[in-house]
Amino acid sequence: MIARIVSGLVPFLGLVLIWVLIWGQVTWLALVTGVALALLVSATFYLPAVRLSGRINLWFGLLFVLRLLGDIVLASLQIAWIAIGPGYKPSNAVIAVPLRTRSDLIMTFTAEAVSLVPGSIVLDIDREASTLYLHALNVKSVEEIPALKQKVLDTERRLIRAAGSADDLARLSEGRVAAAEEEGAS
Amino acid sequence: MSALEWGFDGIGVRDVVTGVLVLVSALMCFAAGVGLLRFPDVLSRLHAATKPQILGVIAIVADVAVSNPSLATITLAVAIVFFQSLTAPVSAHMVGRAAYRTGHFRTDILVTDEFRGHD
Amino acid sequence: MIVVVIVAGLLMGAGAIGALVRIIRGPSALDRIIASDVLVATAICAIGAEMAINRHTDTLPVLLGLALFGIVGSISVARFLAARDDT
Known part of the structure; x- marks a missing residue:
């Protein structure tokens, strides 16, 4: 269960991070619009969840x-x-x-x-x-x-x-x- | 700043780094142009194309980051390299697959073809 | 620095001309799309070199745009070519 939530969360957080990177500054506006856009993108362009190994070194x-x-x-x-x-x-x-x-x-x-x-x-x-x-x-x-x-x-x-x-x-x-x-x- | 500005004969270390990285990137562009003209088939030319797309872009973006070191520049530079290195192999793969499937390559210059028959 | 600018300009210009010749001569659509990819990459390098030498970052977002969307053309051409030959 936890693994499934994490597997869905990682691409979502990645999208938000990319948005903030594009703006080049961490502001509330960038964060909020980033979360909204990430929600929109992951709802519109649905992808099968990637299975992560749960291990990273x-x-x-x-x-x-x-x-x-x-x-x-x-x-x-x-x-x-x-x-x-x-x-x-x-x-x-x-x-x-x-x-x-x-x-x-x-x-x-x-x-x-x-x-x-x-x-x-x-x-x-x-x-x-x-x-x-x-x-x-x-x-x-x-x-x-x-x-x-x-x-x-x-x-x-x-x-x-x-x-x-x-x-x-x-x-x-x-x-x-x-x-x-x-x-x-x- | 002071450490970066240190140099001799009025030429700062930063100028040298900038110059070298610009030249590396320019060399990659030149080699790609020559490779496009000299290589004999689509698949070989594809290899020539990946040089400026990857090392050229990495060098030039690193160069911009070195000559203007600030947090915003560095994050944008990281984003550019990240996207470029994520997208370049995808397009190379798509073009390569289309070239193989449509037979746009010379079989006489292949040492071996372990893919034939698996298609 | 002026020597670096001239040498880099000549090298990049020669590379871009090579890509242009390949776009004109072909022979296949795939050759042309590869060569136009090289032209885009050369443009990225040239814009970046100008920024690094003049010490500003005004056109960095242009580079991001090119890095993001440079592949759309080649992917669509490759895809439609493969689809046409399959049928």
């Missing part, structure tokens, strides 16, 4: 944002160099990355973060299998693909650590044990 959230910023800067410079530099030979790839999470929210945020970093764009999502299909720029050979997939999975791991459910966290550590065993066997 601000430290890992901060790490995620910092890492994302670093990735964006690095990848932007790389792509800029590919565009400007001499000897550009087109070579791309469309790859499928099966994610471990079962939460719509984490899947959406992973897709969003992956698309934000230049060089990879999510083309489609298979929600049932929670698989992302993405287009990557400048992939020279098939050997580079596992590293690309690992990057997406790392983004997902950071997100789950920041705001994933206990279920997803458990799936994460299971996956790591399996991977370690596989490595030991080979």
Whole structure:
């Protein structure tokens, strides 16, 4: 019950916050009009409630944002160099990355973060299998693909650590044990 | 203020930061224009387009916030970056999906296509 | 500072011309919509650069408007293109 109220309240408060941010000052007028508009918007454009995991770790959230910023800067410079530099030979790839999470929210945020970093764009999502299909720029050979997939999975791991459910966290550590065993066997 | 105004030869640290961030953003715009002309198909050009949309905007908004540090400026700057980084991937995804579905891309420059057949 | 202004202006102008050429040449509607997105992003960067160099914040709300509504055009074109080809 509490979880359901909170799940509805978070987008509502987000709308009010955005309104206050746009005005750039916290005044009663901005707050009252913000609440009125948020009520109007959430009544007119009804959305199915997003199920939040009920867990958030601000430290890992901060790490995620910092890492994302670093990735964006690095990848932007790389792509800029590919565009400007001499000897550009087109070579791309469309790859499928099966994610471990079962939460719509984490899947959406992973897709969003992956698309934000230049060089990879999510083309489609298979929600049932929670698989992302993405287009990557400048992939020279098939050997580079596992590293690309690992990057997406790392983004997902950071997100789950920041705001994933206990279920997803458990799936994460299971996956790591399996991977370690596989490595030991080979 | 005094810490920010500190500098040598009459050029403040703030001027240097402003100049560098403007140049980063301008470089991103230039690279995007060149990429649009040089890249061979719709999906590759989409990658060129995301650079000024994200790093260019982040740099320039950070620049405005650095040159006019006040609470109102910073909150508006955060809002701009937030909306831009929320909306840019959505439009990129929509255009990319339309390009894939309508076949507006070259298959001969793909190393692999793990999506074919899942459509 | 004047050197920075000239270099940045040249770079941004060249980027905008590249986007314009791509809008004119096409070949598909999607190419044109991507290029016009780049033109909007370049405009955002140019307006912001002017603000940062002249140390004022008068046009910051314009940037917010562009950041909010810049995607409407590309989303609608992409959506209608996909819908037309599906049928």
